[in-house]
Every structure is written in structure tokens, then in C-alpha cells.
């Protein structure tokens with residue numbers, strides 16, 4: 001039986017894709033993934049299926065295509081805030097193979113030249129962001145020397161910094177890694193107080209909040 005391969009495609013830059021992932025993707029008959037992940041393989045002439053917000057549709061599609069070589073592409077690593085858990089619950093361990101990828105969180109810490117074994121990693125994606133900021137992010141930033149946030153345009157770094165400042169968090173540094181590994185990559189370092197004034201738009205970023 002062909003297993004469903006859940007493949008981490010890394011942060012997006014070609015040099016950051018593992019050869020084992022590249023090989024599995026080339027061998028697959030069908031690629032399933034978000035727009036950004038699928039766009040990395042535009043040149044491969046294969047059946048492609050975009051994942052929408054309703055995961056049950058993806059599960060139904062995978063069920064219909066059992067027996068075919070299917071690769072489910074996720075950004076970064078499958079083990080960090082992807083829908084791997086959903087697929088495991090739905091199909092069971094025996095039907096799933098996982099191929100790791102480099103998380104943009106790792107790349108952000110590398111750009112910052114920092115170790116990250118003591119970091120708290122939080123995703124704001126697809127969650128109630130205001131509630132997450134209040135109940136999860138603020139306590140984590142107050143207690144931990146390093147917090148990494150996966151976020152999107154609905155909750156840009158400027159808004160996160162403004163919220164934290166309003167909660168009395170001040171002596172922190174924010175490092176913003178946007179479009180890491182792409183040609184348009186930016187890496188910005190600023191004090192928390194400076195961030196709300198930043199004019200740049202960050203559309204695909206990891207935010208690190210560290211002690212000064």
C-alpha cells in the first residue's frame with residue numbers, strides 16, 4: 001500500500017529543500033498543499049490539489065486517491081504547526097510517512113545567530129489571535145528569554161509589539177524574519193518600542209522576541 005507522504009518543503013527557497021523531499025515530490029503522482037507550497041513546484045507537470053480551510057475535503061480527496069503516490073506538502077517541518085496531527089488521526093500511523101523539512105523558525109534563529117533550545121514557539125495562525133496574544137503570548141514573553149511567533153498579515157509584528165507594550169512589556173528586542181530564504185528575504189531587528197512605527201509590510205514572517 002502506498003503511504004501518504006507528508007513532506008516538509010522548508011521555508012520556500014530551493015536551497016533549503018532537503019534532497020530526500022525533492023526526490024519524493026518528483027516521484028509522486030499527485031501533489032496536495034497550500035498555494036505557496038504548490039507554487040514551488042509549478043514546473044512539475046503533475047495533478048495538483050490545493051488545500052482549503054476545510055480539512056475534511058482534503059481527507060475525502062486523499063481517501064479517493066488511496067493507492068496512488070500522493071505527497072502532501074506543508075511549509076517548514078510537518079511536526080511544527082501543520083495538519084499532520086489531523087492526518088494521523090484520520091488515517092492512522094501506518095498510512096502516513098513523514099519527511100522532515102527546515103522550519104522558518106530555525107532559519108530565523110540562524111539569521112539571529114542564536115541558539116533556540118530554550119525558545120517557546122507559538123503559532124497565531126488559524127487561531128483567535130487576540131485571545132492568543134492575551135492568554136498565551138504575553139505570559140510567554142514575560143517569562144521566557146526567547147519566544148518565536150508564527151504569524152500572518154492579520155496580526156503583523158507592529159500590532160503584536162503595540163499590544164505587548166500596552167501590557168507593560170518593554171525591555172525586549174523584536175527580530176522579524178520575512179520571506180526567509182526567498183530572494184526578497186528581510187531580517188529586521190528593533191526594540192519593541194520601535195516596531196509599531198515600522199512602515200514595512202511583513203506578509204510571511206517569523207517574529208522572535210528576546211531579551212535585549
Ligand SMILES: C[S@@+](CC[C@H](N)C(=O)[O-])C[C@H]1O[C@@H](n2cnc3c(N)ncnc32)[C@H](O)[C@@H]1O
Pocket residue numbers: 010011012074075076077078079080081082102103104105125149150151152177178179180181182204205206
Ligand atoms: C502554517 S505555519 C507552518 C509552520 C511550519 N510547519 C514550520 O515548520 O514552521 C505557516 C507560517 O510559517 C511562517 N513562514 C512560512 N514560511 C516562511 C518564510 N519563508 N519566512 C518567514 N516565515 C515563514 C509564517 O509565520 C507562516 O504564517
